[in-house]
Amino acid sequence: MKHAPLLIAGAVWLSPAAAMAHPHIFAEARLEVVAGDDGTVSELRNVWRFDEMFSSSVVLDFDKNSNLKLDPDELAEVGQTVLESLEEFSYYTTITEDGKDVKVGKPDAINVDFQDGQLLMFFTLKPGQAMPLKGKLTFGVYDPTMYASMDFPADDNMVVVGDRFSACKHQVVRPDPDEVLAQNEGTLTDAFWNDPTGTDMSRLFATRLEVTC
Template identity: 60%
Template sequence: MRGCLGYAAAGLGLLLATPALSHPHIFAEARLEIVAADDGTVKELRNVWRFDDVFSSSVLMDFDKNSDLKLDHKELQEIAHTIRESLGDYSYFTFISKDGASSEVAKPDVFNVDYKDNQLLVFFIAKPKTPLKIGGRMNFGVYDPTLYTAIDFAKDSDIVVEGKAFAGCKHTVVRPDPDQVIAQNQSNLTEAFFNDPAGTDMGKLFATRLELTC
């Protein structure tokens, strides 16, 4: 794992000395497409992340081995491999739940990166590790449990569903108010975040997510 990219990918223990809730260091805009299979299960989640200019520049400096101020195909492949391997411990920042139970995410087969307009772009497809039938109360979200990386959906339309199985579902984009979350969970958050630099599932409380009721 190398340089700042390792921090973005794995959220290593840099939160020991500072309040995690107020100090993300890396920023990304995201898009999430949740696709249903013909058999009524969740087929895949298509993720697109666009990282901020400062972090993207640091990745360029780290991986531009021939110092031509560009990232060639081989260098981009190395970045993709680094992120893919590092995010395994963090469910690839992709989280799914049904009726309160979390669904494990499989290691993505498709994982690509690009570098355009001075920004690092990450594209990958995540899938539930075991078949997940669409129904009940479901939540889909993308977040870094360490809160080192802030992943933002600029518009509600940046989280969408595709497929007939979702036709009967009511879907709502939920954007929690951080101040309200902190006020309601003060004691638990203090213990979880200040004593566990790797982050906890309580980070989901702050994450923008798509909530489905079918």
């Protein structure tokens, strides 16, 4: 069985029973939330750098000419696979506007590179609706199945871009796992631990960018 397509393909990475409630893929991420001149959120710029083990498995499966590297056409195939596979999961991106979820549009492309033994992905998302800079807005990147761990190592890996944000306050929120568990122990059941894909509790633990305008 080919490993990389299986791993990348969202819901079919592994069965819930095999995945369990802990990650198997690790990526360092960067998110830039960009404000347009019209006073709305214009786009979200993403950069993902994957761990060396997963990156190596992708090379093994997409290196069609067996030259031990990913050529431009092979990188493009990886990007197209991810573009199609993660649409169901909104590209691991969650946006809220005053507590209500905002859908994200499909990116034009997932650009892929391979540097220093690690796979990198670059892509831009747009909110699925006009999103004025007012009220409380939140932006997060996480895998709801908990199979991939999307980590923001430093607060400056989650930033706002654009002069229109000057009238807003923003902060990176890193939930304390113990507090989350204590506040939600009534809803954390055996079903969650045995089938994490059946819930969205991982959202509570995810690092997020909060913007208040």
